[in-house]
Amino acid sequence: WKELESTRAVIMGETSVVEIDTFPRGVILIYLVIAFSPFGYFLAIHIVAEKEKKLKEFLKIMGLHDTAFWLSWVLLYTSLIFLMSLLMAVIATASSLFPQSSCVVIFLLFFLYGLSSIFFALMLTPLFKKSKHVGIVEFLVTVAFGFVGLLIVFMESFPKSLVWLFSPFCQCTFLIGIAQVMHLEDFNEGALFSNLAEG
Numbered sequence: 001w002k003e004l005e006s007t008r009a010v011i012m013g014e015t016s017v018v019e020i021d022t023f024p025r026g027v028i029l030i031y032l033v034i035a036f037s038p039f040g041y042f043l044a045i046h047i048v049a050e051k052e053k054k055l056k057e058f059l060k061i062m063g064l065h066d067t068a069f070w071l072s073w074v075l076l077y078t079s080l081i082f083l084m085s086l087l088m089a090v091i092a093t094a095s096s097l098f099p100q101s102s103c104v105v106i107f108l109l110f111f112l113y114g115l116s117s118i119f120f121a122l123m124l125t126p127l128f129k130k131s132k133h134v135g136i137v138e139f140l141v142t143v144a145f146g147f148v149g150l151l152i153v154f155m156e157s158f159p160k161s162l163v164w165l166f167s168p169f170c171q172c173t174f175l176i177g178i179a180q181v182m183h184l185e186d187f188n189e190g191a192l193f194s195n196l197a198e199g
Contacts, residue, residue: 022154028097029153029178033146033171035088036081036114037139040121043077044138047122048131074118081114100190101181109177116170117142142171149175 050056056069089107092098098106121138128134149172152158166172181191188195 025179025182026150026154029150029175030146032178033142033149033175036084036110036117037142039077039081039084039114040117040138040142041135043073043118044121044125044128045131045135047073047125048128048134051125052129052131070122073122077118078115081118082111085110085114098181098185098190100185102190102192105191105193105196106181109174109181113170113174113177116174120170145169145171146175148172152176153179 056064059069085107088110089103092106093101093103120141124134124138124141128137145166148166148169152163152166152172153175163176167176180196184191184195184198188198
């Protein structure tokens with residue numbers, strides 16, 4: 001025993017690297033981006049269809065103000081986005097998707113993305129005269145920026161200058177936010193208001 005007194009024991013831990021499969025995460029991220037695209041798609045189609053049929057001009061003759069016209073569309077789709085975001089946040093935090101995260105944080109992420117996608121669709125409506133074209137362009141732009149957001153999230157060597165360039169587009173920013181939530185789920189206690197800046 002005297003010989004063993006001079007021996008020092010060193011506790012060797014496991015490596016801190018955790019292997020995370022990216023394919024299921026990519027599918028989840030694209031699904032979440034596309035989940036809100038029908039709202040923008042139908043909003044853009046209906047507004048341009050009203051422009052095609054000259055309904056807005058007829059309503060202006062009847063005394064409709066522009067603010068009432070746009071506010072009615074925004075309030076309708078904001079309420080739909082609110083309900084969808086609330087439902088998705090409850091399901092995501094109650095299921096195994098984001099079990100440790102705060103439901104309010106996830107709701108805010110979904111709701112703000114939904115609002116920005118609605119305003120993105122509203123931004124596209126003056127550029128088109130045919131309702132078919134605006135719907136297709138809105139959906140394709142959503143999917144395209146969704147895939148750019150996937151590249152930002154999964155490519156570690158993605159240039160930071162391009163990240164800043166694509167950040168104003170709501171799809172890319174939303175995917176960066178969801179990736180942050182996934183990171184906090186893996187390596188922390190989930191996405192809470194207290195730890196949003198970590199990661």
